[in-house]
Amino acid sequence: MSKMKLTRAEYRVLAKFMEQLRPTRQCMKMLKDRFPDHSQSTLLSIFSLEYQKRMKRSLVKHHADVIEDYYQRYRSEASEHPSDPVLLELANEVDLSPSLLARLLLERFLEEHQGSVSSKQVVNSMLREPSLIPDVQLAKHVEQIPKLFPAFPKLCIISTIGQEHEEILREKLREKNLSFVVLTLAETAARTVLKLSKFGAQGSLRRPRTADKWIGNKLPNTGDSPLILINGDVKRRSAPHDGVNSPADENQLRAKGYDKTPDIILEVPVAVEGHIVHWIESKASFGDEQSHHTYLNEQFWSYWNRFGPGLVIYWYGFIAELDCQRDRGILLKDCFPSDIVTLCHSPDQC
Template sequence: MRLSRAEYKEIVKFTENLRPTRQCMKILRERFPNHSQSTLLSIFSLEYQKRTKRTMYRHHAPDVVERYYQRYMREAKARPTAPVLLELANEVNLSPALMARLILDRFLQDQEGVVSKQVLNGMLREPCLISDQNLANHVYQCTINDCCYGPLVDCIKHAIGQEAEVLLRDKLKERNLSFLDENQLRAKGYDKTPDIILEVPIAVEGHIVHWIESKASFGDDHSHHTYLNEQFWSYWNRFGPGLVIYWHGFIEELDSQRDRGILLKDCFPLDIITLSLH
């Protein structure tokens, strides 16, 4: 789904007051019924992460963490069946999964001193490993009610990314296009590679394409310019012109590098011209 910059800004403005809970998707879908859920979720997730990066330092200050922790302990004791950690996260406008991480880390410091990130991540993935059953329940409530952060979201994002790459490979096979994927390229000793290198180039909308990169996200200004600088131009230097597929859409004004050799699409192109070797 290609969005004009004006459409994109309208969605972004609307997301400013939304929290990263499951209910926010219902609100977004009702407000923008003509846009796909995956596009709306991707835009909201990117915007919420930017917002969080700007404010996270406030929540990480030791005195603030201590205040959150002491309040959580009081509330959990007074109302053992209430979702007190989720309520606290919403009240202070912090991602529920990130609040769960702060409180669990502080809890473990009392129990075991400093714990490794690996142990902490393991407990966030599997709250049943947490010795305090009440805290385990609250951590679980936070992770399943967060649509932007946490182990469940990481898992879903990874699965969606894998699914998009499988879809891309299937589409290439349907067209009998010969290609090497990322794993095959790594085996050949390449370190930084696109998802697909075409063994025989194709033409899409009058542009030659040597490689294809699959992005299971929305292409906004920040992420696209980061990808251009860190990935796409290096692919262009190494392999020639290519195609980037943003499966969840992008701001249409960003598709401005076609003449320089980087083409943007929001789906697998239908109008492919293959070069015959005969």
């Protein structure tokens, strides 16, 4: 069975080996040959993380004047050799990821032809669907990236992978007959306010040494949720009159920190390996030191404050030593747990 959890020492060996590799089919074969005990999906996820870190460190070299030089070189080469993978060759030469160079060239092209800088949304939509790019040649070269550099699929494919794993999680919960909901921003805000009023603002924001206080505590219910549960499936009601129906209201909630919610909120808490779980977060990536600490600070502790202890599934594995917050309410797994025990709030529910 392929390994998905690594020790810090094992991860460092992997990262060191990946330092000089580029995202090609050959590099993935080299990784699999060198580390046969690790799953290909885990190796790919780790390589993507490490390559992105390398690109971020090198960004300081790619200032405006340098980007202009890349653009002019690309236009010249594309004109002289229209059938060659010019963008990919240039990316290799200047040590930039093909996807990042494609973004820089596209932004520069749109600025030149539209007279202004295009929004991030416009650029992202064109990278997702190159046929939207008004220059046929540039569109063709952008479209070549996921074919020749499979380690960096298009943005839409990355998004789809995350959605697929969320659906896998929902299906696993249905198989176990576990009821769950997916919260809107308005629902998150309402439940947070109720929780603060019930437990007191100061007490609810502390991280306890153990999760014992959450045993038997059911998640507060507002009674007018925009989502309802029918046999484990989430259905949407007509919008409630809760004062949060406009984009402006949604933006206000985001400004107050309500923009992040777990993928799954369990209607009845469960126990996994002796730990209470109120929510589950799905991550279609490997959990390395940097990304996990970012998630802890920006997402997981926020979930804990609002909903109690929970479970994070890193589907492509994680560094084993990071699973050190169990007694404080954050449990890590690399697959859906097999030993789930449903907790009861009253004798009638057992």
